[in-house]
Amino acid sequence: VALYLIFFGPAGAVLYCTVRYFSDDAKSRGAELPLVDTALMLLDWLPSRLIALGYVLSGHFTLAFARWRQQALCWRCPAREVISEVALAAETIEFNSPTPICVQSTISLLQLSKRNFILLVIGLSLLTIFGVVV
Numbered sequence: 001v002a003l004y005l006i007f008f009g010p011a012g013a014v015l016y017c018t019v020r021y022f023s024d025d026a027k028s029r030g031a032e033l034p035l036v037d038t039a040l041m042l043l044d045w046l047p048s049r050l051i052a053l054g055y056v057l058s059g060h061f062t063l064a065f066a067r068w069r070q071q072a073l074c075w076r077c078p079a080r081e082v083i084s085e086v087a088l089a090a091e092t093i094e095f096n097s098p099t100p101i102c103v104q105s106t107i108s109l110l111q112l113s114k115r116n117f118i119l120l121v122i123g124l125s126l127l128t129i130f131g132v133v134v
Contacts, residue, residue, distance in 0.1 A: 003047045006124055006133060016043055041079075048079035051116065052086040058115035059090025087112060 004012035023040045026033045049072050056064040067089040071082045091112040093105050127133040 002120070003050065004043075019043055044079035045075070048082050052082050054116040054119050055083070055087050055090040055112060058119050059087070059112050060092055061090075064090035 001013050001016055004016045008015075019036060019039050022033065022036045026036060049068075052068050052072070056068045064086050068082075068086045071077045071085065074082075087109060091108045093108045124133065
């Protein structure tokens with residue numbers, strides 16, 4: 001939603017949220033809306049690859065880039081799969097930590113998400129400085 005808000009303003013965010021709502025509503029009712037599912041796949045395709053690229057740049061580059069390169073141009077790979085697999089490849093989980101194992105992965109992935117968000121804010125700042133985004 002944030003990327004649609006940044007580049008297309010409130011109209012882009014409303015469009016994305018509307019398509020997401022109708023898709024989730026159809027899935028909860030067991031109905032099939034092929035046009036909505038196709039629109040959601042197209043709306044999710046580029047932002048998921050950009051967020052995954054942010055994980056590559058803010059995490060373990062060599063492992064994550066190899067995984068991102070495999071899935072970046074795949075049209076049929078779901079957005080959640082691309083983001084989750086690249087995020088898992090980008091962050092190494094410490095096993096010699098005093099925290100429980102179930103919390104270690106959450107903390108590591110949260111730190112990766114924070115770094116990715118900071119990278120997104122820096123990118124937005126640069127685009128604003130150079131006049132691409134108003």
